[in-house]
Amino acid sequence: MNPVHAALLVIVAVSVSACSEVPENEGFAGLAAMVDSDSSHYFLQPGPGNTLSFPGDLGPHPQHRIEWWYLTANLQTTDGQPLGLQWTQFRQAIKPRPADSPAPPPDAWPLEAAWMAHAAVSFDGRHRFAERLARGDVGHAGAVAEPFRVWLDDWRLSAAVETGPGDTWHLDVQADGWGYDLQLANTGERVYHGDNGFSAKSFDGQGSMYFSLTDLAITGTVTLNGQVHQVQGKGWFDREWSSQLLKTGQQGWDWFALHLDDGHKLMAFRLREDERDFLSASWISPGGEVKAMGPGEITLSGTDWRESENGRVPGRFRVQIPDRNVDIQVSAPDGQYWNDGLYPYWESPVSVKGSHTGVGYMELTGYGR
């Protein structure tokens, strides 16, 4: 779960539609305003009882306002150096489109949706980031469920065969002076978060549809300044869509996807609110069993605040899940890990110490200026 993406898309939509003023008290980056906007009732809103279907849910959801395809990877070079990697592609609907309506013709240059892609590589204390933008329905950005592919310009994630255990995907990103070309093999089951895929995001019941592929074996090359690094490691892929995520008073979030060395996986997030934070987690066993956890079952606190170019941000979190005897310290490596795009946010690889050890990824929004 990483609703920063929705915020970014809101910014894009705002710039496109020249609505330059976002009123106050509408939540972080105006996300809460979406709940009350006139057109929100035209978008479908996920809720408890909604189910997932495949392969369709790998593709786009034009009836929903926001969605993203999101990959993080904790890799190693051949000489054992850690390398963190992220790729995300977002869709933000500007106008809802009924399920049975065809897409508008490309030569009308329609503005019913905006797409954005982010790519980042964290290696040797340096964080590289690139951003691409596109309008939907023209052709240079989009997503198809089957055969699965998501693309924006020449950045693409694609599968040659039907998705599922054992499938292989190909991710190709070339930015200015760096890029990566990876093979992703899914070795596990899909993980449905929350209530069979419906992931609540507030005490009031707003939420999103959310599932993950947490066991991706990744190999390939990462090119940095002309030097090609052979890499391998593990990845985590998220799919999420919704039409409303934040409500008034929610300022930002802390999100974690962790690969623990004992084979467990942990997805946890906290939405920071004025009154009380909303926390949620999925504890995934090595066999793929998922235990969804609510606000009372997990605690999360930021420490080791570090000054950064965009403001103060916690560099370490303590995560506790008493029922599972989990008490871990999740730490970002030294350095700055801001994705400095339209809306800056923190995206860093992390290491895990404490009751469990491991690696993973951390996304922080709403900090700094």
Add this chain to the structure above:
Amino acid sequence: MLAKAMISHYRRHPLQLIALALMIVVATMLWTGVSVLTGQARDSLAVSEEAVAARKAVVRNDGQPVSVTDFVALRRAGICVAPWLETARGDAAQKVIGIDPLAMACFDAPPTGSDSAGLDGDPFVDISEVAGQSSRPGQLSLLVSPGEGPLPSEYQRREFRLGPATGELADSFLLNLDALSLLVLFITGLLVRSVYHLGLAQRRSSFVLLERFGVEKARIRRLLTAELTLLTLICVLPGVLLGQALANRLGQGFGQALESLFDLPLYAGESSPVPWQAALVMVVLVLGACLVDRFLPQRPARQGSSSGLSRLPVWAWSATVGVGLMMVFLASSLIWVFAGSALVFAGVGGLMPGLLARCADAVARRQRQTPSSSLNRWRYRELAVMFRNLALPVVALQFAMATVLAVQALVTTFEATFDQWLAQRLSAELYVQVPDGADAQAGERALAQLDGLGDWHRVRSGKAQLLAGDGAAEPLTMDLMALSPITPLVTDWTLLASVDDPWAALASGGVMVNEQLARRQGIQSGQSLRVKMGESALTMPVVAVYADYGRPAAEVLVHGDSLPSGFRPSFQSFSINPGALAVDDIARRLRAEWQVADLVIRDNASIQALASQVFQQTFLLTRAISVLTLVLASLSLLVMGWVFFSTRSWYFQLLGIWGVQPGEIRNQLRRLALLLTSGVTLVALPLGVWLTWVLVSRINPLAFGWSLPMAVYPGFWLELGLVMAAIGLVIAWLIGRQLAGQESLRPAANLEAGGER
């Protein structure tokens, strides 16, 4: 106690303090306004040049127009391209441009309008609005980011210009604006100095008194310096703020014009920081102008030279003027022109008050010795005294008027020239680019067959070489333009020199050269040139030198028939007046002839209208600066004149004692004031004309290689004369009122009080 004594003068003469403070405030306001405006005009024009700088667009090799499919193919290949869909909105001059801000995000420097400031429809809109609602199909271009690598094999790059380039015309204008600013600074210094020293002259008796009480002279000087510094600091602050407000107000119109031309928010007047540098310059100027005498060797004061301007003998000032004139005339670089101009101004400033006074004395002497002419004689003698004692404000006013005259002439000439330049470069209503691979000859035949078509000609561009006569020197590479047929589209070009019937001579194998080439190579009409075009070298007579403003490059113009058969133009186009035909009909005919679907057609009328608009606003700006200078000088004259006339009131009242009626006294005062201001106007005229000549005929050619035509505008002289006359009448009216209100004679009319017995 001492401080109280020092300022007691201003307690007794608050008007002088107010006048001095007002002068500093207004001078600071003027200088700040000018420096902010010129700085912002420079920045704005730099941005606008950047905005219209030639960019590249992607076109298909097969001549088909690019489509959204090409856009997608290029983007999926990793090429950063962005769509640009241009169409007309009702009135053809109102273009509307559809862009995709999301696609433009990959440009390092977005072409224009793509920032998130908003697509407000003027003229940028989101491309979906143009594609979906426009009744006229737009023309799609795909702009490509400058840093992009090779294109896929089925595409190539093509020049894409977003607007008209103003070229060096803008640079020239800004250079002249800079020269004007310096002149304003100079005039301002003179004016402030004159008001300050008038006050000092009136305070000398009190300083002598203080010395008698034991106060050292050096201490009095320190106190005077502190007094002036304090007053300057107090007055500079409101002056700077007022100047900035003035610049913002004046600049808004300028900014709007730039925005409408270049489609960019170019002018940041409101948000510009307070120009403290301008304030600092003003503080230094005021203190320097008023206190410079402290650092000069002391000389005994001479009768009638209270200003210090006439300390050198006449021959020295005359020699200064002569040397300055020679320097300006013979200068081979700008610095010498500026230095020479400074000498001329200094010399004229030194000469003129004495010269005017002598003239007034001479006129007085020539008056017949009759009772009726005694008043005339008195008036001219009085005038001579005033010219000597008001030397500084008189000179400052003369310089200010000369500047106003020169700026008016320059601006008017610029306007006319710019219109001509635009008309010359955009000679026809339509401009059709011949597509790559298309047979331009076939296009020519097709146009010739169109009934009802207006004037048109074919333009072939390329490079030519000018071969030296002896073949020893390196050949000079020049731009080549070939026109055919010769029509009224070009026959009204401005020709600086020509043989008889130059356009017929061109058709007979002659060559025309632009002014830049003629100046650099010393080419004159009538001589022969060896011109190499392609592989052939031809000897061609020069039939004319044409004005080619705004271009630094050397260029020759030949008739299309003169081109050797092996010449391959790099670019071809048609300039067309549609006449009775519709633009679409002409385009359709050419498309059919060339078998292409994509044709670049430019509407020159709208470009010309927009380009003119921006310069209109720039000219307004300059006029405003020159008028403000005049206002400052006039204000100074008014204040000085009033103060000085006041010191002479004892003599004016003597006229009454001698039996002159009050009405006649007021009449004499009016005539005296009118003589003073009209005398200044008369001597300002030649200086203004000379300054105009320097700007257009010396500074421009040295800086840019081409000159502006020299023109004088007597109508404006008359207007200026009337303004001066009005100031004279106001002075006379003020003094008349003052005299009427005085019950007794003032005893303090003496030299130390600023007057003369």
